[in-house]
Amino acid sequence: MTNAPATSSVAGPVLRGLHNATIKKNLAISLGLTAIITVAYKLMINDPKKAAYADFYSKYDANKSFERMKAAGRFQSC
Amino acid sequence: MSTWANLGLQDSASPLMEQLIFFHDHALLILVMITVLVGYLMFMLFFNNYVNRFLLHGQLIEMIWTILPAIILLFIALPSLRLLYLLDEINEPSVTLKSIGHQWYWSYEYSDFNNIEFDSYMIPTNELSTDGFRLLDVDNRIVLPMNSQIRILVTAADVIHSWTVPALGVKVDGTPGRLNQTNFFINRPGLFYGQCSEICGANHSFMPIVIESVPVNYFIKWISSNNS
DSSP: OOOOOOOOOOOOOOOSOHHHHHHHHHHHHHHHHHHHHHHHHIIIIIHHHHHHHHHHHHSOOHHHHHHHHHHTTOOSOO | OOOTTOOSOOOOSSHHHHHHHHHHHHHHHHHHHHHHHHHHHHHHGGGOOOOOTTOOOOHHHHHHHHHHHHHHHHHHHHHHHHHHHHHTOOOOOSEEEEEEEETTEEEEEETTSTTEEEEEOBOOGGGOOTTSOTTTOBSSOEEEETTSEEEEEEEESSSOEEEEEGGGTEEEEEOBTOOEEEEEEOOSOEEEEEEOOSOOSTTGGGOEEEEEEEOHHHHHHHHHHTOO
16 A cells, blocks of 8 residues: 655635735735824834924023023124 | 934924915825835735726726826825915014025125124035034024014025025025015024025025014113114
8 A cells, every 4th residue: 555645735826806815915005004104204203203392482582592502602792 | 403314394483384284295105005005016016917808998097097096186285285285374573584695605694683694604514513504504694583473575686596595494485576475484593594595696505594582571672782
């Protein structure tokens, strides 16, 4: 008796609708990736920059800054 | 001011420039989104072995890739128009500065006060002090009050020049025979630099602009000390 070779079941080729199925899969991945990167960009770049400006100006003392620059001799006019 | 390896816009010294920076970030966000989407689709082409030889038309996908870009453009256009109209708002300037471009220096006039006029030449590199900025520092700086609305009228005496200070979001062409007007507001003290932005001959790169922003009382003192 010959030993029967071990077989494993292989998925058959997709015979119909491969294009649509591929498009759906790629669309899902691309939209997901786009959403993640867009949200990450917004949360890591856009929002921190706005917050940095708001924070800077909330604590900013223009006159103190001016006095510091004047003491360092940066101005020609005074 | 610009420092080495500066990739982005300069830090703003004006509320309008702040809005321009935020709008730029918003537009760039949309561009990144489109680039990632299209980039992924193009990348996946490397791994495709098949062709759909029965493909004739795709009405649905054509509709989608027409309407979706139109919607995306709306997200860019509406903030853009808001900012465009904001930049043109009428306000009451407290100081008017006249700037005349020459080959190759700027001259300034403060006709509100005693007709103060002066020329502003770049400091040559061989005369620059060790703490000076090469190709940016000038002999006579423009002194302006901070936290005040300023009107600038720009023209030129010979060829077209362009007066610009990136930190304030200002760029105005100076054309001979024409007066161009714009307004700006400086919300912090300091020195703000710019360079001529319209090709005007051999020394186009060597006619910079420097604004000294000081509190109003110091500005008035400077005006009084410069009575002509």
